[in-house]
Amino acid sequence: MNYLKLTFDKLEVGEINELVAHESCGAISLFVGTTRDNFDGKTVVLLQYEAYEAMALKTMNHICDEMRLRWPDIKHIGIHHRLGMVPVKEASVVIAVSSPHRNASLEAVHFAIDELKKSVPVWKKEQYADGEGCSEWKENRECTWSKSYKDSHIL
């Protein structure tokens, strides 16, 4: 099963771990992306996330298909992405994968976060500490989709 979600609620790592746990599996690997208190030398107070939701879920589904092709032993996949304001130390994304043996889940989680950064249409902007204002909405630095696609479809 693929458990995919975009939500304005706080992400609970323990719950997402429970979601993918399965009696046939000896391994769960997780990646948690959190808001860091600095960016380009400036103090960050929180990050804001926006998504093109239908397309984001479609792309997340596609990443799951690709993971299951590469690691057929995978049992469950959870990818939860938070939208809106995410304060420092809190999670913006949690990826969890269960598998009978550990290598599949470890490798698949690494693959999933790399792909997610490259291909899922989620934008973020930094809210800096007093006097430093906000950054512009921006795609992930690793993003590979074309700017023209975004211009014509979303922004």
Place this chain on the structure above:
Amino acid sequence: MNYLKLTFDKLEVGEINELVAHESCGAISLFVGTTRDNFDGKTVVLLQYEAYEAMALKTMNHICDEMRLRWPDIKHIGIHHRLGMVPVKEASVVIAVSSPHRNASLEAVHFAIDELKKSVPVWKKEQYADGEGCSEWKENRECTWSKSYKDSHIL
């Protein structure tokens, strides 16, 4: 900080994630080893774990040192190992690593569970479903320490 623990209590993945979270970090990677419902074709009801506790903690500390040498950006490491009875689907070990950027934590967690399986003196035995009994206490199959060491020190 290294948060190392051997405990007879249930491991809470959410709590261990919180333990290693840090405002300077954008990434937390976790590995959760869980009890699988089968082993060598037999139905497993639970696993039992025993450790040579002082030596296990010393070895876990050594693994942390090695991780910090290889990935100097690592902020916090948590390694919690459960002892006693661990039912199917529950965690016997949780490893969590925080780092400013994701590659360090992803690679370090993979390294840590591989090293832990090889070198930490923890034994387990399977409790099988009715009529199938118990296995013998045994070291991890990947274990590299010598049988003679174990014979003379523990069993």
